[in-house]
Amino acid sequence: MNVMVIGSGGREHALAWKLRQSSSVKRLYCAPGNAGMAAVAQLVPASVGDFKGLRKFALEHGIDLTVVGPEQPLVDGIVDFFSEEGLAVFGPTKSAARLEGSKGFAKEFMTRHQIPTARFRSFAVNQKTDAMAFVDELSLPVVIKADGLAAGKGVIICEKRDHAVNALDLIMTKRAFGSAGERVVIEEFLQGEEASVFAISDGKEFVTLAPAQDHKRILDGDQGKNTGGMGAYAPAPVLTAELQEQVVDLIIRPTLQGMSAEGSPYRGCLYVGLMISSEGPKVLEYNCRFGDPETQVVIPILDGDLAELLLSASKAALKPELAGRHPASAVCVVVASGGYPDAYETGKPIHGLDAVKTDEGEVVFHAGTRKEGDTIVTAGGRVLGVTAIGYDHDLEGTIQSAYRAVHRITFDGAYYRSDIGRKALKEGKAISMKEQIDR
Numbered sequence: 001m002n003v004m005v006i007g008s009g010g011r012e013h014a015l016a017w018k019l020r021q022s023s024s025v026k027r028l029y030c031a032p033g034n035a036g037m038a039a040v041a042q043l044v045p046a047s048v049g050d051f052k053g054l055r056k057f058a059l060e061h062g063i064d065l066t067v068v069g070p071e072q073p074l075v076d077g078i079v080d081f082f083s084e085e086g087l088a089v090f091g092p093t094k095s096a097a098r099l100e101g102s103k104g105f106a107k108e109f110m111t112r113h114q115i116p117t118a119r120f121r122s123f124a125v126n127q128k129t130d131a132m133a134f135v136d137e138l139s140l141p142v143v144i145k146a147d148g149l150a151a152g153k154g155v156i157i158c159e160k161r162d163h164a165v166n167a168l169d170l171i172m173t174k175r176a177f178g179s180a181g182e183r184v185v186i187e188e189f190l191q192g193e194e195a196s197v198f199a200i201s202d203g204k205e206f207v208t209l210a211p212a213q214d215h216k217r218i219l220d221g222d223q224g225k226n227t228g229g230m231g232a233y234a235p236a237p238v239l240t241a242e243l244q245e246q247v248v249d250l251i252i253r254p255t256l257q258g259m260s261a262e263g264s265p266y267r268g269c270l271y272v273g274l275m276i277s278s279e280g281p282k283v284l285e286y287n288c289r290f291g292d293p294e295t296q297v298v299i300p301i302l303d304g305d306l307a308e309l310l311l312s313a314s315k316a317a318l319k320p321e322l323a324g325r326h327p328a329s330a331v332c333v334v335v336a337s338g339g340y341p342d343a344y345e346t347g348k349p350i351h352g353l354d355a356v357k358t359d360e361g362e363v364v365f366h367a368g369t370r371k372e373g374d375t376i377v378t379a380g381g382r383v384l385g386v387t388a389i390g391y392d393h394d395l396e397g398t399i400q401s402a403y404r405a406v407h408r409i410t411f412d413g414a415y416y417r418s419d420i421g422r423k424a425l426k427e428g429k430a431i432s433m434k435e436q437i438d439r
Helices: 010-020 051-060 071-075 078-083 103-112 128-137 161-173 241-261 295-301 306-314 395-407 427-438
Strands: 002-007 027-032 065-068 120-124 142-146 155-158 183-188 193-202 206-208 217-219 223-226 231-234 267-277 280-287 329-336 362-366 369-372 375-378 382-390
Touching: 002 010, 002 051, 010 027, 010 295, 010 306, 010 362, 010 382, 027 051, 051 078, 065 078, 065 306, 071 078, 103 120, 103 183, 103 241, 103 280, 120 128, 128 161, 128 183, 142 161, 155 161, 155 223, 161 183, 193 241, 193 306, 206 241, 231 295, 231 395, 241 267, 241 280, 267 306, 295 329, 295 382, 329 395, 362 395, 382 395
Parallel strands: 002 027, 002 065
Antiparallel strands: 120 183, 142 155, 142 183, 193 206, 193 267, 217 223, 231 329, 267 280, 329 382, 362 382, 369 375
């Protein structure tokens, strides 16, 4: 089959890398792709928002399956647009993508279907006084979210009342997130450990992939500002077999059944962001696509044909047997530009990419790169997702492998966290592991 991946980040590189391994894939295209993706696919110079251009390309090049990576085109209705011409697309419709496109819709949906989540209320942009009154009803800290898509920056954790005042002023008065802040969701802060689960659904049936854990904060120890994700690992041991069953029974199945009952069958990847609290798993957020950087650790340990799996889901005929898991672990360390998630410089030459040992399970997924002549340079905040795959299922050893690979790659201003995956290890083992890496 001919396959096109839409997007240009680390998530899309990981998907393209896995799709390239499928014996059923004849030609693979990435639109627009990045410098790393050029090694596994033909790049198409098209914007992810150019629906007409992308659909024309799909029709003219006999694309049998289009895989949409980013959330924005999904929320904007690219699946509906392609489906008008009978094209197979992996991803939810515009109506179903509201689970990510509107946090207020998602929270109200969870209430309607008794899906466990944090206590919340939504407010229009002109209801600042009412919003502050609700903040005062909750115990600090509180979480304040712009309702719409805000490039991963619309969630603010407020530990003090003054922080909440400033957050509401930022969203409601200064309109820092534009139309994404037309409504604001305020919710209680959940305590526990976070995890992520991907469910591949054809609208009725579904299968879950290996659970992962992302690291959102910029600094070690989960300190500093929120980012798009500084690294991830899978499988996440915090989600025991028992907890995974609860997630399926209490969250994923009711979500998919609820969407169908409301006339918006969910076909695609349903990302469920979870907090494993003392009361059990609760939903932090839904995403309508594969997560980033979780994809960079979940997809490499998928033991199946990704192309055939996604095609079967897009055609409402899911083949769950294609979603097996390798008895392996994977760790991804994001190497970012200095200054990220605030202002940063680009155009820095990247050195050491050819030193990555693919024969030892190391792979580098490009996120923010471009090619200038024969040199690959930085072109974004999150630049690379340096990933190690450990087929002996030894997470500690996989963490070490990931950091050994990271240390071979350099560019001016490069920054990364040094504790990715440490949560999964006992403190003593984590210290020992770090000492070994440093040596």
